[in-house]
Amino acid sequence: MQQLRIPQQDLFPTVASCVEEQKVAAQKQAAQKQQAADARAQKEAAMRAQAGAEAKAAGAERARGDDRSYLAKLKTKIRGNVILPPNLQGNPASVFRVTQLPSGEVIDVRLIKSSGNPQLDSAVERAIRKSSPLPTPEGRSPDRIIDITYLPFEKPPQ
Numbered sequence: 001m002q003q004l005r006i007p008q009q010d011l012f013p014t015v016a017s018c019v020e021e022q023k024v025a026a027q028k029q030a031a032q033k034q035q036a037a038d039a040r041a042q043k044e045a046a047m048r049a050q051a052g053a054e055a056k057a058a059g060a061e062r063a064r065g066d067d068r069s070y071l072a073k074l075k076t077k078i079r080g081n082v083i084l085p086p087n088l089q090g091n092p093a094s095v096f097r098v099t100q101l102p103s104g105e106v107i108d109v110r111l112i113k114s115s116g117n118p119q120l121d122s123a124v125e126r127a128i129r130k131s132s133p134l135p136t137p138e139g140r141s142p143d144r145i146i147d148i149t150y151l152p153f154e155k156p157p158q
Contacts, residue, residue: 070137074148077135081127084152085119091153094121096128098148102141104133112147124150 092115099108109128114121128148136142 067137070135070142073135074131074146075150075154077131078124078127078148078150081130082150082152083123083127085117085123088117088120088152091151092116092120093149093151094124095147095149096125098128098134098146099144100132100134100142100146102136102144104136104142106132106134115150120152 093113094111094115095113097110097112098106100106106129109125111121111125115124134142
């Protein structure tokens with residue numbers, strides 16, 4: 001009967017191969033941990049971006065509300081100083097470009113789009129100049145140049 005000879009190193013793993021297996025297992029575990037950390041970081045970044053977008057949207061909505069309030073104050077003050085010409089037909093719109101100082105003091109008023117009624121246009125221009133200083137928005141200085149659309153029979157802001 002013949003004996004089968006198997007080299008000893010084939011029967012028992014060597015210390016080197018055990019160490020190598022441990023390194024490979026550690027590398028796999030480290031890679032899994034890194035993937036989990038990357039996934040968490042992406043999720044957190046997405047959440048921060050969403051929170052930032054929501055905050056920006058809320059700030060923009062608040063700013064739009066402030067701008068509407070500011071424009072309403074401007075139009076109310078100007079409307080109080082307008083003396084409409086007699087026999088005014090329709091509801092003609094005119095647009096004026098107003099240049100003002102940070103204090104709201106009017107420096108210049110220019111007619112950008114005529115209403116088609118020269119008497120109305122000059123009455124509105126006089127009213128804008130008479131309304132100086134114009135109201136300023138809360139929490140910031142006013143824009144230096146603003147365009148104001150005037151409609152004689154516009155419903156007053158609520």
